Amino acid sequence: MTSNDTSIKEPLTETKALTVEKVLSVKHWNEHLFSFTITRPDSFRFRSGEFVMIGLPGENGKPILRAYSVASPSYAEELEFLSIKVPDGPLTSKLQKIQPGDQVYLGRKPTGTLVTDAMLPGKRLFLLSTGTGLAPFLSIIRDPDIYDMFDKIVLVHSVRRVSDLAFRETLESRLEGDPLVEDEAKEQFAYVPTVTREEFHTRGRIHQLIDDGTIFQDTMFNRKYFDPETDRIMLCGSMAMIRDFEAYFEKLGFIEGSNSSPGQFVIERAFVD
Template sequence: MAQWLDAKVTKRIDWNDHLFSLRFQCADFPDYTPGQFTKVGIEQDNGVVSRPYSLVSHPQDKELEIMAVPVEDGVLSPKLHELQENDDLKVMAPATGFLVLNEVPDSDNIWLIGTGTGIGPFLSILADSEIWLRYKNVILVYAARHQNDLAYGDFIQQCQSQYASQFSYVPIVSRDKADGMLHGRIPALLQSGQIIQQAAQPLDAEQSQVMLCGNPQMIEDAMDVLKSMGLKKHLRRSPGQISQERYW
């Protein structure tokens, strides 16, 4: 049964003036699976104001972590953006969600394609051993508006070092241009083949699974491109190659 648990902020990370992460302690939070999300909230006079957030942290971490952007006129995110160490939070337990590896079939390659904070569940998945044991090649495609919107660079670089022959990273920015990064939107870059060329790995129905997370328009457009390439949405009753989670 879902219930609210007390949590306390232990650290905040400001990637820039609008993108931030919060780390918090919640001693009673139950085990979860990499890729899942939960509701995070702040107690108000009229109850808990909350929104769902993916857990960036790994289940073996002692603390939980989320990343967020303060949405203008949002009911919660601007308040989260104001939180500092030792401030109180509410966290819904247990975590939930199906963007997890045990819902994804085996294949040679797995493509993790995310925009903005939609990268969150993939960071948790990459921190777990399962993905590296099950798939020959792991490709992370991470898109944001600007270069300084690409967070967790140290962790991604750690994956590149630790799994040099197995891991491919494709960063993308849409509003500016940067050396070593693709420029544009994910669907167009998939259609043109630039993402596949940059990753130097095949993306097809025979060898690949794809996980999509983030902006709903990106997911819708990317789904259309991937379907035109012969892939289809994965369902338990009808196995395919594309798993997805929309962020709003």
């Protein structure tokens, strides 16, 4: 794929808030979803689940920035991100055309509430995502600490089409070949993909999978319901999904957590997929 936008080829200049990084790889999952890796500054530190600003120059030369969850584990030498393609989007219309060797802006200060520091200890951790909301959970499930904190980690990813199931093979293999968590993931990690608009072995929205017990099939205790005493929830995805599940879990007695006051479920409110 070639780019007609010369602005992403021109050398970028670092600022107090932004470093300039090189694109290392790009993978197009389908016509509206792609992922990419960039170089990681030696000084860049983040907690699994956090997001950071990514950007390119705008028409006026000023950076156009958008929040992206880091999809790579916190120990990785490269930084990976997952993005939708918006044809007329101020940033993604350009970002989807990047190629290895191009430059992008990277924010110096990652942040976010989708971190384990914002949750109380528990037994089962459910990661509920739609679309590109999968990204922070790709980082979390490859964090060795998460397998010490919880007995079972269940990642649910709801998308419209089968081709939207980014990183499906890696997740279906239970992170086979991962240098740090392969053994733990085989015993403790479960992946539940679901598709809403095409034929697939698991179909329906996340609420349907909760109602019929599907997301509890590979979890401990044989308990097919959520318990605020032992279960912890992380939510990332569309705003509609976030609003629905926020009300759902609060009705069940779950309390939302934050970095300053840990709770039983956490939400990333900075962006929607």
